[in-house]
Amino acid sequence: xxxxxxxxxxxxxxxxxxxxxxxxxxxxxxxxxxxxxxxxxxxxxxxxxxxxxxxxxxxxxxxxxxxxxxxxxxxxxxxxxxxxxxxxxxxxxxxxxxxxxxxxxxxxxxxxxxxxxxxxxxxxxxxxxxxxxxxxxxxxxxxxxxxxxxxxxxxxxxxxxxxxxxxxxxxxxxxxxxxxxxxxxxxxxxxxxxxxxxxxxxxxxxxxxxxxxxxxxxxxxxxxxxxxxxxxxxxxxxxxxxxxxxxxxxxxxxxxxxxxxxxxxxxxxxxxxxxxxxxxxxxxxxxxxxxxxxxxxxxxxxxxxxxxxxxxxxxxxxxxxxxxxxxxxxxxxxxxxxxxxxxxxxxxxxxxxxxxxxxxxxxxxxxxxxxxxxxxxxxxxxxxxxxxxxxxxxxxxxxxxxx
Ligand code: ADP
Numbered sequence: 001x002x003x004x005x006x007x008x009x010x011x012x013x014x015x016x017x018x019x020x021x022x023x024x025x026x027x028x029x030x031x032x033x034x035x036x037x038x039x040x041x042x043x044x045x046x047x048x049x050x051x052x053x054x055x056x057x058x059x060x061x062x063x064x065x066x067x068x069x070x071x072x073x074x075x076x077x078x079x080x081x082x083x084x085x086x087x088x089x090x091x092x093x094x095x096x097x098x099x100x101x102x103x104x105x106x107x108x109x110x111x112x113x114x115x116x117x118x119x120x121x122x123x124x125x126x127x128x129x130x131x132x133x134x135x136x137x138x139x140x141x142x143x144x145x146x147x148x149x150x151x152x153x154x155x156x157x158x159x160x161x162x163x164x165x166x167x168x169x170x171x172x173x174x175x176x177x178x179x180x181x182x183x184x185x186x187x188x189x190x191x192x193x194x195x196x197x198x199x200x201x202x203x204x205x206x207x208x209x210x211x212x213x214x215x216x217x218x219x220x221x222x223x224x225x226x227x228x229x230x231x232x233x234x235x236x237x238x239x240x241x242x243x244x245x246x247x248x249x250x251x252x253x254x255x256x257x258x259x260x261x262x263x264x265x266x267x268x269x270x271x272x273x274x275x276x277x278x279x280x281x282x283x284x285x286x287x288x289x290x291x292x293x294x295x296x297x298x299x300x301x302x303x304x305x306x307x308x309x310x311x312x313x314x315x316x317x318x319x320x321x322x323x324x325x326x327x328x329x330x331x332x333x334x335x336x337x338x339x340x341x342x343x344x345x346x347x348x349x350x351x352x353x354x355x356x357x358x359x360x361x362x363x364x365x366x367x368x369x370x371x372x373x374x375x376x377x378x379x380x381x382x383x384x385x386x387x388x389x390x391x392x393x394x395x396x397x398x399x400x401x402x403x
Contacts (some may be wrong), residue, residue, distance in 0.1 A: 008074040010034070010066070011377040014057070015079040016118030019043060019111050021053045025066050026377040028074075033373075035064040050117035058125060068125050076122050076131040076240070079170070079372070081111035083135030084161065090138070090379040091121055093131040101133065107161055115363030132380035134375040138167030139173040140204070140211045144365070149211045164222070166214035168196045171316060174375040175368045176206040179314040182353050182366055185396050191307045193300060197326065197371065198317035199227040199269070203296075212307050215299055221256060224299065225292045227269035230260035232295070257305075262288045269324065271319045289329070298328040304337055313339065316370040322349075326358065331365065338362030 009029035016021040019042050019119035025035040037060050039053040046096025047053050058068050066072075076293040078093070084104045091097055098119060105112045106177070115133075123131055148164045150157060157163060172194045177355050180190035187209035194204045207214040215231075225231045226387035234258075241247045247255070255264075263269040268277065277285035304310050315327050324346045350367075357365035381387060 003072065008072055010070070010072045011063075011075050011077055011381050012068075012073060013077045013079070013376045013380075014052075014054075014118050014122060015372075016114045018086055018114050021050065021057055021118065023057050023061070024373040025061065026235045026373065027072075028377065028381045035061055035066045045369075050114060051121050054118060054121040058124050062110045065247070070316070073126070073129060075380045075384045076126070076129060076377040078115060078119050078122070078131060078133050079136065079376055080115045080119075080133045081136045082108035082165065083133075083137045083141075085163075086164070087133065088138050088141035090307045090383050092383060093123065093133050093134075096369075098135060103396065106384070107165075108152070121247070130384045134170060134376045134379050136167045136169050137165045138163075139169030140214045143212060143214065150217075154275050158300045162218055164214070164217040166202070166211070168202045168204075169211070170372045170375045171196050171370040172202070172204040172211060173212065174372065175210075175316045175370050176204070178208065178368045179239045179312045179364075180209070180355055182368065183312060183357065183364055185311065191309055192305070192312045192314055193303045193310055194314050194316065195296065195300075195320055197224070197296075197315065197319035197323075197332075198318045200229065200317065201226045201231075201317070201319070203299045203303060205306045207274065207307055208305060225295045226261040228258050228261045228263045230256045254302045254305060261301050262292060265291060271323050275323070275325060289325075294376040298327070300330065300334065300339075301337070312337075312364040312366055314366045314368045316368050321367055321369050324356075327365070327367070339365065341365055344352045 010025055010027050013024045013026065020038055021042070022038045023032055023036060025031050034292055039045060039047060039056045042050060042053050047056065047154050078103060082104050084107055086100055093249065098116065101112060101116055109249055114274060118135070119131065130208055143164065143166065150162060150164065152162065158378045175194045176192045177187045177194050180187040183190065189208060191208065192206045200220055203215040203224060204211050221229050223231045238252055241302055261269065262274060266274060266284040268274050269284065273284045278289060315321065319326055324362050328343065331339050337363065340358045341356055342358040346356040351369060353366065353368045355364055355366055357363065
């Protein structure tokens with residue numbers, strides 16, 4: 001493992017979700033992506049379980065001329081959702097690491113089991129190959145204690161691991177650095193608010209490359225309004241629904257995670273459909289949009305106060321990259337905070353990182369397409385090769401990249 005074949009430059013990135021496995025093969029020598037795909041609907045008939053899904057992934061890779069037995073493979077990088085307080089860095093997977101990740105299942109009952117199965121099957125297929133776990137929570141582990149703590153009884157919190165962990169960390173790490181690069185600044189000297197707005201959504205405050213606050217908490221339910229999740233609410237809503245509504249814990253869990261957010265407010269969770277309905281004067285869709293952008297604006301204000309000085313606000317993921325309307329509405333009226341979106345720039349569609357703020361804006365507003373696969377591959381590659389230089393075009397010493 002310490003002396004990998006220099007010709008081995010490919011990293012397979014596996015993202016084993018609850019009902020799908022996404023894979024991407026990246027060649028770190030030239031930045032190419034020789035293979036990628038997704039196996040969906042795991043557990044629904046044809047694909048019985050994650051082991052069957054991984055078998056299909058292996059077959060598809062072989063069919064694309066990049067089988068798992070390829071000597072060009074240097075590592076497998078696994079996305080793992082919850083690292084608890086135990087895992088704060090990309091970690092070479094051993095039996096002990098798998099056992100530790102299993103202990104974290106109560107914190108992420110929907111996600112970690114699928115991640116673990118992916119790891120186990122991949123290790124069985126290539127026991128000789130280094131496999132690296134990259135944790136969604138890791139980037140947020142630098143949050144100061146005053147941001148990570150909930151104000152509840154400390155003994156109870158500690159007994160059950162109740163604290164704020166944050167998620168989407170791989171994306172927040174990648175996007176905050178990419179935003180600094182777009183501004184031609186050092187990440188270590190750049191303060192950024194990252195708004196990751198996909199189906200799940202989270203904000204982070206990144207000070208000099210280090211995460212100091214994020215909107216998701218013990219689980220991905222806290223914070224912004226999402227496709228189907230409520231985000232922030234008074235915790236007493238839960239007692240009220242149980243006592244007065246007679247709902248069970250599981251029913252409330254499903255309500256807040258699967259039937260709330262944009263979907264709960266207007267019946268649609270896709271921002272494209274909401275935009276279409278708004279254009280027709282649909283009031284429920286308009287209200288859902290308004291609640292969504294109001295929450296975003298509150299977080300931008302709060303994180304501006306947390307950071308003191310903001311250099312960039314970076315929008316990413318499905319909604320953040322594509323919805324000019326959300327970007328415009330969330331930042332409207334923030335000229336007092338030095339934020340001014342340029343309507344013409346903001347309306348331009350594109351797949352590259354770009355600035356959408358006006359020339360007068362003290363704070364740069366950027367659209368940065370996220371690339372979690374590249375980030376996972378970079379981190380895995382750096383770990384197994386002990387690379388001093390970034391393999392991709394970052395031009396940033398890797399060892400600094402993650403500090
Ligand atoms: P995930 O969290 O599943 O990775 P994505 O980052 O792919 O999600 O974001 C998916 C969401 O992005 C969709 O539900 C939709 O609301 C939004 N979206 C995608 N394309 C557009 C678009 N052109 N305009 C507005 N919203 C979009």
